[in-house]
Amino acid sequence: MVESSQNENIEILTYSEVEEVSGYIGNFDVRIRKKARLVDMKKCTGCGTCYQKCPVKVPSEFDMETGMRKAIYIPFPQAVPNVPVIDKVNCRMFTKGKCQICQKLCQAEAVDYEQEDEVIEDKFGAVVVATGYDLFDASVYGEYGGGRFKDVISGLQLERLISPAGPTGGHIVRPSDGKEPKNVVFIQCVGSRDPEKGFPYCSSVCCMYTAKHAVLLKEHIPDVQTNIFYMDIRSAGKNYEQFVQRTMEQYGALYIRGRVSKIYQRGDKLIVKGADTLAGSQVEVEADLVVLATAITARHDSKELAKILGIPYDQFGFFTELHPKLAPVETVTSGVFLAGACQSPKDIPDTVAAASGAAVKVAALFSGDFLSMEPLVSTIDTSVCSMCKACMEVCPYNAIQEEEITLRDGTKKKQLKVLESVCHGCGACVSTCRSSCIMLKGMTDEQIFEELMAVAQ
Amino acid sequence: MIYQLNADVRNFGKTISQLSDVDIYTCYQCGKCTAGCPIVMEMSHTPNQIMRLIQLGLKEDVLNSLTPWLCAACETCTTRCPKGVDIAKIMDTLRILARKEGYQSKEPNVVNFNDIFLNCIKDKGRLQETHLAMVYNLKTRQFFKDADIGRKLFMKGKISLSSDKIKGTDAMKSIFERSRAFLGKGE
Amino acid sequence: MEETKWEPKVVGFLCHWCSYAGADLTGSSRMEYPHNIRIIRVPCSGRIDPMFILRALQNGLDGVLVSGCHPGDCHYQSGNFHARRKFAVTRKLLEYVGIEPERVQFSWVAASEGPKMAQVVKEFVEGVRKVGPNRLFKDERKDGE
């Protein structure tokens, strides 16, 4: 984090969103909306007085709602940049029209309720998409309480409870009563490998982070017992399997092969009813805390970004790579690359590898001043073209555009042209053209007819 | 025990899949059915074991198992199965197949009850609880089973020794006959 | 050619990204399929003009197979949707002209579906074999010659 913020080649725009991308490889025109923070980044000194004194408390997104934040806040103490932002939805100035406590207390006079969004337009040669993932909402599992039980939490919530910078200062306690849990149940594949309530795919990281949780719990609470309901242990990664084995052998985690059918509350305990398919029996655990390994899902709005970028996505909303094996970080749109879990669930080593891969693709692209392009593109014979524009409709890349030319006699005329650098050579326009005036270089109708003649002889 | 797995290992599974319209091979043995089944402790095999035995083509073990006969049809398994396998329907299919092929259930009482239940509907048009309980007790030779409850119910006026006459019982009998003819079974 | 020795001759228009790659995989997996097919590579099923199909049949070929990426998988995003729409119309037209539907088949084969490609070709060629040689344009052509 710090490294990326200190590199002089990197400009960081936080609280910002990409709104529009046009152009093509080497030449993308991008519009970015820098949302109003309502705090002047240049003036703010990061002293923290504003959020200490802010009277509005709301659940913290960063802490997965295990803790609270203020209406003016930084998500966590080490945030980069260390400049607060005002959450308009909850700030009293915006809900009730009065308060101004933060503004009054800010000695740097950085709080500015009038600040407006800023729109930045810039040109880029390449785009790396690294938008990450969302977590599956386990409340669809009515049998696990449907979100009603306070002590049934997600893995990422546990992560915040373990964190020294988290809401409990790193003390692992039950959200319901603040007591230290002694018997903890982990349930794997919640939303993963479950086509009925979740997704059919494996989220790829849960087996490992659950093992890690079991280890960390044991380190924090020496007399804790961890019980892990799993279907298969997927530990394909360097040193992963050894880690899982250590979790069982040295950290005393009990792995139970089976799913859980129901969780219910009895007093301050959670009764977990599962199966042990290896023993061929039911298992009942009286737990203090239940941690669900919720699935990694595509960002809820990934499809909108995909449309902005002109890249495809799969049925789950993950962006699709050009080739699953040979071009895993490239997309069908040249110059747009993928990194990390926006493509599919990935762990950190895979994410970092993919990010470096994408970076190398960008660097390779930038290594020359010009880019040599395949000439197998469409051309239009404008003398025959009837301007029906059917080709423009079928072109997936908007490579066909209307231009106005001035004829020799001075009159102006509209005609269509193919932007060679944008055209991918699919030929959809050719077979759509009603007046047969578009030709795909290297694959003309005539050539195909010749081939047919040759084979028919 | 050693299972002998031959080239026709999938035949039984395919038969069951066909009869039940539930793809038996969708089951990936997660055990959630077993985890939620209220009757598991009385069963000879857990529900997921039954699914596994079908996948392994072990027809004898499956059709001789107590499990299908002890399924309460509460559908907890079906409701929560992550793969959408209708396990309750598989159990239903197994009961029908076992009877058709002449397997002796080790839960004769359940079989008796089911028979008497259907006969009662056939003869009386609807379930007559007293009639059902009495015939059942006679047939299973448990003459005084639940007699205490019966006495209490009688005192409360909830059971009587005569039964309601419902119109259309003749129609009912013919429906039973027609469905038998349709299913092509003599039982 | 004697009737007993007749072997159908068909062409397949395969898109470069999915079906052609799928056919390559059939090959590298050494899966056999009927020799009767000659494959023409096109960038995308969206490139295929109904005229190609018509011309192939006019030239006396016994059948035309068109195969592209699965719906939603098109390398060019939407080419196969356009193709699908076009083929639906083409098929109707061909039927109207009197071409047996067996002669013109469309399928979706992904790059990873080597076995499916073999199966598709097998079924297609069998279908064409059943309806026999394509004579519809034969006499017409002779007249023209």
Next chain:
Amino acid sequence: MAYGYYPGCSSHGTAKEYDISTKKVCERLGLKLEEVLALALPFRNLVLAEKQGLDSIMSTCSACYNRLKVAHETLKRAPEILNRISEIVGEPYNKTLKVIHFLDLISKEFGVEKIKESVMKPLTGLKAVSYYGCLLTRPPELVSIDPDAENPTIMEEIIEALGAETPYWSHKTECCGASFALSRTDIVLRLTNEILKAARFADADCIVVACPLCFANLDMRQSQIASKYGVNYSLPVLFISELMGIAMGMGYKELGIDKHIVSAKDLLKGKE
């Protein structure tokens, strides 16, 4: 428009009071019922109700409701099965019926808010847990009377409208083993014991049910459970219609509550 009422098998036997109280409550609420005195064959009942010119068929028994609803939904989705069964039963079915349960009638057709207006003696202080069992909610895509099949609240909403409390409890959709009522009574006793135990744990004054089968097991078997498991719960079990009747000011005997094996007399003292 009258609602078709299919009383099922138990309403004239072990669950007479359910029948009585349902009719009384509906009368009070102005809901007209027209009895479909029919056979225990789901499809034929649908046909009969349709013939009677009804546009809905309401059942008080969750087993009957379940079977009718499954039959109706299946036939709606699979025309080939419909044809086959029509052949067997010898009557066509036009699938125009609405299959509902008594709870649907009260909560969705009549409306929970309006129930409040009819309450004359709010059941203040009464802690009631509601028991749905398996048949009212499963399979969820076909029958569930509540969008949340795992945590249905439709009965709770009615009970709260009557002024009573509905504490959390864990066993609202657990199975009581009703299909083994006679053949494997041991299983029923074990499962019923679990349910009663959970209700006791939730500190409930009574269990509210909407099904004669659930009622039969929970009410009748308590003495057997006492001798087998050594716990005498003496926990009254009430039909939802009875509870409504009481809140509407009807009498204990009038509603037939005196017919219960576990007496609810002390519980309802001063409330009627």
Next chain:
Amino acid sequence: MSRIGVFICHCGVNISSTVDVEKIAEELAKEDGVAFATEYKYMCSDPGQKIIKDAIKEHNLDGIVVASCSPRLHERTFQLCIEAGGLNRYKLEMANIREQCSWVHKDKEFATEKAKDLIKMAVAKVRKNQPLTRFSIPVFKKALVIGGGIAGMQASIDIAKAGYKVTLVERTPTIGGRMAQLDKTFPTLDCSA
């Protein structure tokens, strides 16, 4: 009249065991427009490529057909080869007689006939091939990275270290993403900040 050169590859025995390459080469040499036809054990090898380059000069060829494996494998190889031999690289067509012929058929007679058809089709097509020139476009050397989590940060750092400008756009008020929410990471349990 065009002067096409046809080069048929044995691919070791991958092709030649099912396709009678010698026979086809002989027959194709007689085809209209074909100026030269030959076969060789490995066309993609250096000696194989030399045969093509030499033949272009010797026979003054204006179009090349290589009958070998899938163009998905070696189209670029042979494009560069004929370019080195003095021809425009788009004057090449390939006939896929391995993946889509010798590997999928067993009957040598039929496979040979099919291979010949495939080559004839390629010859027919290459006759109409136009010499094309690749075109170039300028590259604006600044990268946009969308997402400030571990992936976005890593990509930004790597691009920046390569000496290029990067703009990192993050939707939330801070960079760090999911990674910043984690305490320690497996399997080494080091801290994630």
